[in-house]
Amino acid sequence: MGIEIVDSIVVTGNGPLKGQIPIAGAKNACLALMPATILSDAPLTLTNAPRLSDIKTMTVLLRSLGTEITALQDGKVIALSSHEIDNLKADYDIVRKMRASILVLGPLLARMGRAVVSLPGGCAIGARPVDLHLKGLEKLGATLDLRDGYVHAEAKSGLTGAVVEFPFVSVGATENLLMAATLARGTTLLRNAAREPEIVDLADCLRAMGARISGDGTSEIEIEGVDRLGGATHSVVADRIELGTYMLAPAITGGDVELVGGRLDLVSSFVEKLDEAGISVEETAAGLRVVRRNGHVGAVDVTTAPFPGFPTDLQAQMMALMCTADGTSRLEERIFENRFMHAPELMRMGADIDVHGGVATVTGVNKLRGAPVMATDLRASVSLILAALAAEGDSIVRRVYHLDRGYERVEEKLRACGAKIERVSA
Ligand code: EPZ
Numbered sequence: 001m002g003i004e005i006v007d008s009i010v011v012t013g014n015g016p017l018k019g020q021i022p023i024a025g026a027k028n029a030c031l032a033l034m035p036a037t038i039l040s041d042a043p044l045t046l047t048n049a050p051r052l053s054d055i056k057t058m059t060v061l062l063r064s065l066g067t068e069i070t071a072l073q074d075g076k077v078i079a080l081s082s083h084e085i086d087n088l089k090a091d092y093d094i095v096r097k098m099r100a101s102i103l104v105l106g107p108l109l110a111r112m113g114r115a116v117v118s119l120p121g122g123c124a125i126g127a128r129p130v131d132l133h134l135k136g137l138e139k140l141g142a143t144l145d146l147r148d149g150y151v152h153a154e155a156k157s158g159l160t161g162a163v164v165e166f167p168f169v170s171v172g173a174t175e176n177l178l179m180a181a182t183l184a185r186g187t188t189l190l191r192n193a194a195r196e197p198e199i200v201d202l203a204d205c206l207r208a209m210g211a212r213i214s215g216d217g218t219s220e221i222e223i224e225g226v227d228r229l230g231g232a233t234h235s236v237v238a239d240r241i242e243l244g245t246y247m248l249a250p251a252i253t254g255g256d257v258e259l260v261g262g263r264l265d266l267v268s269s270f271v272e273k274l275d276e277a278g279i280s281v282e283e284t285a286a287g288l289r290v291v292r293r294n295g296h297v298g299a300v301d302v303t304t305a306p307f308p309g310f311p312t313d314l315q316a317q318m319m320a321l322m323c324t325a326d327g328t329s330r331l332e333e334r335i336f337e338n339r340f341m342h343a344p345e346l347m348r349m350g351a352d353i354d355v356h357g358g359v360a361t362v363t364g365v366n367k368l369r370g371a372p373v374m375a376t377d378l379r380a381s382v383s384l385i386l387a388a389l390a391a392e393g394d395s396i397v398r399r400v401y402h403l404d405r406g407y408e409r410v411e412e413k414l415r416a417c418g419a420k421i422e423r424v425s426a
Helices: 027-033 035-039 053-065 099-112 131-139 171-181 197-208 240-253 268-276 312-322 342-348 378-390 401-406 410-415
Strands: 007-012 018-022 044-047 068-072 077-081 114-118 143-147 150-154 163-165 187-191 212-214 220-224 232-235 256-260 279-283 287-292 328-332 352-356 359-363 372-374 394-398 420-425
Touching: 007 378, 007 401, 018 240, 018 410, 027 035, 027 044, 027 053, 027 099, 027 171, 027 197, 027 240, 035 053, 035 099, 035 171, 035 197, 053 068, 053 077, 053 099, 053 401, 099 114, 099 131, 099 150, 099 171, 131 143, 131 163, 131 171, 171 187, 171 197, 171 220, 197 212, 197 232, 240 256, 240 268, 240 279, 240 287, 240 312, 240 378, 268 279, 312 328, 312 342, 312 359, 312 378, 342 352, 342 372, 342 378, 378 394, 378 401, 378 410, 410 420
Parallel strands: 018 256, 044 232, 163 187, 372 394
Antiparallel strands: 007 394, 007 420, 044 077, 068 077, 114 150, 143 150, 187 220, 212 220, 256 287, 279 287, 328 359, 352 359
16 A cells, blocks of 8 residues: 555535435455455455455455455455465554454464464554454464464464353454354354354355354354365345444434435344434335434434444444434443544534543534544544534545545445535645
């Protein structure tokens, strides 16, 4: 990756949004599906893939290991082939850009018996260690040695199935162990496993490759190891976080928008909260239609939790909506230790937010005012865009490279519904 051009996005509050927004494939599913190619020497084709910078980063990482990758149909189809894995080292320079790189560890160990993967390091929203990934792989018989910032992992005689009990839910650790266990000798049981739709999507793809998996989507997943996996073609599940994010665009502007490709089962706890706040969501033939009932939004309380609870990845966006609600709402962030960096930026727009530890108390104001603000992490940046859509006057959101990691063509999708939004190079 060259020097990132620091783009900004200018938004001018422009009243209710109306129209359609297409929902892309899930970034967080695709970032686990792509490393699954390492498990097999046969081709894996992913369709409905999102066009995002994180996907490009994963492509660079997998190519560095020897995987051949071709992007087709403007990146919506990704053809991967790990016939030859000729490098077992995932370099710090790539891993530091994207934590999901750790997801090559389990597959490399399972297929090649060895891996040297840089520790991802923390990120803006928290320390985000990978101890559960490492302890789980040791349970499957891997020997791990941490030195000079890398995990040196070995499983010379292959991995052996075991019972892995997670002390708390981890999406990434569940994914790493799920992939590693597909080629382990015997049966693996993952207890207190993550239940996110992205886990089910990964299990669907692995089963299409010949893996024997049951219980995905519940907190107990059983995997019966097989000798080898074949190829598959798999369509990436719709992105529930992009979906939830764009559902808030009509909610915060008082509009009426249809999210094409949206699935109600992916966002049920989120929809419950929206309904409580006075936003109605109905299923249509093409997806989900969101309309704000009687002109105002009611304040609601939110506590983030692993799926099927309220997603931490929608907390920042929900806070933006609550900044314009009637009354006071309490948002508790229980997954990450530092995920309120959007609060001070929203306060620059006139929001009334009080943050104490993991709890933010938001008192709605009549109108937010446009202001220059700074994106700090992926979901914080889009919460600022949402607030700017409803604010009076111009806002300029800086460092939007955060945004491009998780949202494809955000200004095009919003402009198509009447938003006044432009990308400007700094
Ligand atoms: C995934 O991250 C998502 N990323 C995150 O989305 C999402 O916020 C998170 O799951 C929770 O839903 C991808 O799927 C690529 P975790 P992950 O392991 O797997 C701690 C976005 O905006 N933990 O479920 O890294 C960890 O620090 C991103 O798209 C350990 O302590 O999340 C966190 O506090 C942000 N040790 C909590 O558990 C471990 O070994 C949940 O983390 C692993 C995790």
